[in-house]
Amino acid sequence: MPEPTTPAAAPRTARATSASGTTPAIAPHAEPATRASGTIADGDTFDVAVIGAGPAGTAAALRAAELGARVVVLEAGRVGGTCVNTGCVPTRVLAKTARLMRDARHADDYGIQLGQPRIDWAATVANVHARVDRVRDIKREAERFAAAGITLVQEGRARFEDETTLVLDSGRRVRAASVLICVGGHSRRLPIPGAELATVPEDVLHLPELPRRVAVIGAGNTGAQLVTVFSSFGSEVTLLDVAPRVLMASDAAISSVVSDAFARQGIEVHTGIETVERLSRSSSGIDVWWRAAGASATKTVDAVIMATGWPADVDDLGLEKAGVEVVRSAIPADRYFRTAVPHIFAVGDANGRDMLVQAAQFEGEAAAENAVLGVNRRTPQHLLPAGGFTDPDYAGVGLTEVEARERDPQCVVATVPFSGVDRAVIDDRGTGFLKLIADRRRELILGAHAVGENAIEVVQSVTTAMAAGVDVSTLANVRFAYPTYSAVIGLAARALLAESPRPTELD
Numbered sequence: 001m002p003e004p005t006t007p008a009a010a011p012r013t014a015r016a017t018s019a020s021g022t023t024p025a026i027a028p029h030a031e032p033a034t035r036a037s038g039t040i041a042d043g044d045t046f047d048v049a050v051i052g053a054g055p056a057g058t059a060a061a062l063r064a065a066e067l068g069a070r071v072v073v074l075e076a077g078r079v080g081g082t083c084v085n086t087g088c089v090p091t092r093v094l095a096k097t098a099r100l101m102r103d104a105r106h107a108d109d110y111g112i113q114l115g116q117p118r119i120d121w122a123a124t125v126a127n128v129h130a131r132v133d134r135v136r137d138i139k140r141e142a143e144r145f146a147a148a149g150i151t152l153v154q155e156g157r158a159r160f161e162d163e164t165t166l167v168l169d170s171g172r173r174v175r176a177a178s179v180l181i182c183v184g185g186h187s188r189r190l191p192i193p194g195a196e197l198a199t200v201p202e203d204v205l206h207l208p209e210l211p212r213r214v215a216v217i218g219a220g221n222t223g224a225q226l227v228t229v230f231s232s233f234g235s236e237v238t239l240l241d242v243a244p245r246v247l248m249a250s251d252a253a254i255s256s257v258v259s260d261a262f263a264r265q266g267i268e269v270h271t272g273i274e275t276v277e278r279l280s281r282s283s284s285g286i287d288v289w290w291r292a293a294g295a296s297a298t299k300t301v302d303a304v305i306m307a308t309g310w311p312a313d314v315d316d317l318g319l320e321k322a323g324v325e326v327v328r329s330a331i332p333a334d335r336y337f338r339t340a341v342p343h344i345f346a347v348g349d350a351n352g353r354d355m356l357v358q359a360a361q362f363e364g365e366a367a368a369e370n371a372v373l374g375v376n377r378r379t380p381q382h383l384l385p386a387g388g389f390t391d392p393d394y395a396g397v398g399l400t401e402v403e404a405r406e407r408d409p410q411c412v413v414a415t416v417p418f419s420g421v422d423r424a425v426i427d428d429r430g431t432g433f434l435k436l437i438a439d440r441r442r443e444l445i446l447g448a449h450a451v452g453e454n455a456i457e458v459v460q461s462v463t464t465a466m467a468a469g470v471d472v473s474t475l476a477n478v479r480f481a482y483p484t485y486s487a488v489i490g491l492a493a494r495a496l497l498a499e500s501p502r503p504t505e506l507d
């Protein structure tokens with residue numbers, strides 16, 4: 001995860017007027033705040049109050065302080081938020097463990113005799129916690145807040161008393177000219193009978209043992225990764241989703257490769273079901289009941305994981321007292337991250353848009369600038385790469401092929417299979433492809449979608465080219481080290497140059 005920027009010499013000369021004139025900018029203090037972290041008096045007033053110290057709140061607070069604002073961060077739990085404590089980091093450690101299991105199983109292909117690997121669940125869980133602690137050690141949010149003069153208060157949950165006052169569980173109040181809501185979210189439990197029998201993704205490490213049979217409900221980024229983890233660990237996995245395909249947010253061709261791979265790995269995939277009806281306990285485990293194609297179906301498993309969405313953590317925030325609305329479990333925000341109340345901003349998972357660390361961070365920085373300097377900063381959502389650790393991995397940036405063709409029917413698309421990339425053949429990782437999409441003149445790369453080994457790193461490299469405004473012919477001339485997965489980028493760029501735009505009726 002990239003660290004938010006903290007230049008050594010923080011500029012303390014913020015503009016005191018708003019660029020748009022719609023939001024009052026904060027006149028920054030000439031001197032840095034010197035107050036020790038964690039000590040406030042009831043009713044203390046700040047320029048900026050940040051609720052939540054996940055990736056969004058951390059980036060926002062550091063940037064606001066850099067700009068000279070007096071900042072308080074109110075955090076109910078551990079600093080670092082979902083990402084480091086219960087989300088990306090533990091999931092990535094599980095993905096690494098799963099990969100080791102798969103590699104150990106196939107080691108004999110390369111002449112290594114290992115025997116059947118077996119998961120020691122308690123040791124696996126202990127290793128995940130240890131790795132999380134090591135990542136937390138290098139993040140040091142609390143120390144960085146203190147060094148930046150930011151007051152960190154951990155006195156329980158914050159809630160609005162009015163549009164400028166927040167009250168903590170401790171009863172203490174904080175007032176602020178601007179409030180940045182960076183509260184993140186939590187797993188959605190389906191409102192069905194027996195829902196309490198299910199585990200949610202942030203609690204999988206609490207499972208008492210590795211389930212022999214597991215049902216995952218929800219085939220989004222979270223569900224798909226957990227399916228891969230448990231399948232690699234040796235569990236029998238059933239995947240259920242009402243959506244017509246796995247990974248609905250990804251390019252359809254990616255869903256197809258991942259879904260086929262799941263089927264080859266023995267995972268039972270049921271997409272396009274009508275509904276999950278209920279869970280019930282039976283003598284042999286937990287029965288999952290669902291309806292598909294007008295008929296009822298059931299499966300008995302040892303654990304059910306509900307990965308069915310991520311509503312914002314807004315239930316006890318007192319938003320009605322501040323005049324901030326909630327729509328479909330998130331706080332609507334405009335392009336500058338302002339809610340309906342212009343000095344209250346909703347950032348990161350709380351606004352329900354791109355629920356990713358990289359989005360939370362750049363939104364946090366932008367919202368802080370808007371709060372302190374006046375509203376004029378937006379973020380380049382089209383340059384947001386994302387992906388997941390399934391087998392094979394997948395990733396994407398920019399427009400999917402369907403979105404690109406809707407905007408420009410003459411856009412050009414080239415897909416290069418990993419089976420034609422030397423490195424993938426050497427590593428026996430020939431499944432997958434890189435798809436590049438460009439405008440008809442091949443001046444702009446509109447999207448990149450990869451599934452296969454190192455898909456995220458490949459897509460990240462294309463993102464760098466997109467951010468730099470590199471056109472397709474320049475990309476086609478870049479030399480790639482041999483033998484690498486990135487070489488697929490050069491192959492795809494050259495294929496794009498050879499590709500003809502689709503003829504239209506005007507031709």
Ligand SMILES: Cc1cc2nc3c(=O)[nH]c(=O)nc-3n(C[C@H](O)[C@H](O)[C@H](O)COP(=O)(O)OP(=O)(O)OC[C@H]3O[C@@H](n4cnc5c(N)ncnc54)[C@H](O)[C@@H]3O)c2cc1C
Binds near residue numbers: 076157
């Ligand atoms: C299993 C899983 C895996 C994921 N993997 C990835 C990944 O690989 N890559 C990726 O980019 N994203 C991933 N994500 C998404 C990523 O974790 C989130 O997008 C990111 O953490 C959002 O940051 P945030 O700061 O908005 O919210 P959070 O990280 O959730 O932080 C919110 C903070 O606010 C605090 N808080 C909440 N309410 C209050 C209150 N009332 N008062 C005070 N404090 C409060 C919370 O305690 C928390 O610390 C994953 C998510 C999950 C669940």
Ligand SMILES: NC(=O)c1ccc[n+]([C@@H]2O[C@H](COP(=O)([O-])OP(=O)(O)OC[C@H]3O[C@@H](n4cnc5c(N)ncnc54)[C@H](O)[C@@H]3O)[C@@H](O)[C@H]2O)c1
Binds near residue numbers: 217218242356
């Ligand atoms: N690697 C990553 O970048 C990563 C990893 C995990 C999560 N995230 C982000 O966190 C957010 C939450 O992810 P998520 O996967 O938990 O949620 P999601 O909303 O992306 O996916 C939820 C899935 O559950 C399905 N679903 C909903 N109701 C259902 C029902 N009644 N029965 C069966 N299926 C149902 C939906 O169709 C959907 O496919 C997303 O924005 C995601 O991008 C990112």
